[in-house]
Structures are given as structure tokens and as C-alpha cells.
Amino acid sequence: MSKVILLFCMLWGCGRAWADTAVSVDKGKELYLNYGCALCHGWDGRGDGINAQKFNPPPTNFHNPQAYLHGTDRDSIRRTIQYGIREDNSIMPAFEDIPPDELEEIIAYIQFLQKKLK
Secondary structure (H helix, E strand, O other): OHHHHHHHHHHHHHHHHHHHHHHHHHHHHHHHHHOOOHHHHOOOOOOOOOOHHHOOOOOOOOOOHHHOOOOOOHHHHHHHHHHOEOOOOOOEOOOOOOOHHHHHHHHHHHHHHHHOOO
16 A cells, blocks of 8 residues: 555646646746747747848747757856846847746747657
């Protein structure tokens, strides 16, 4: 009986962690859209937003980790969003006023796109 309870707790815990991640990604997408990221990076993060054709280099396609010029890890993405990029002809603006919890949700969504099937 104790093995059944242990198994249930382990499975429930894993399911809960997965659910929390799913909520984070969903909220991250909502914030990504609300903050206007899609205008340049596209509705689904493919670098094809309505303003994308105005930029050279084009906005990052989040589905292609090789396209990230400043790193794919959480800290690199956070710095890029918070402080922007003004080098290599990029004009990624700074979004310094995004609350930290919302920024983490956006980062979770962007990292989800890195892993999402093309």
C-alpha cells in the first residue's frame, strides 16, 4: 500500500510541475503578445512580424536557437529584453519596466519556442 501512495505522490508531483510549466508558457505567450513582441518577432515567434521587413538584421526567429546572437539561456534572454541590443545593426529596444515575474513568464515562452517543433 505504501508503494502505491509513493507512486501516486511521485506522479502527481511530476504532473504538477508539468502543469505549472504549461501555465507559465501560456501566460508568457499572453504577455509576449501584450507587450508587442509579435510586432517584430511574429505571432508565433518566427521573426516574421509586421515590422520585421524594416530591420536588417531581421528579428530573431525563436524557433531557431542558432539565430540567437546573444545566447539562449534565461540570463541572456533576460538581458536582451531588459536592456535591448544596440550592436550589430540591431535595434532591439529595452523593456526595463516589465515586472520581474512577467519577464520570467515571457522568457519561459521564448524558451518553449526554442524546443517547439517547426
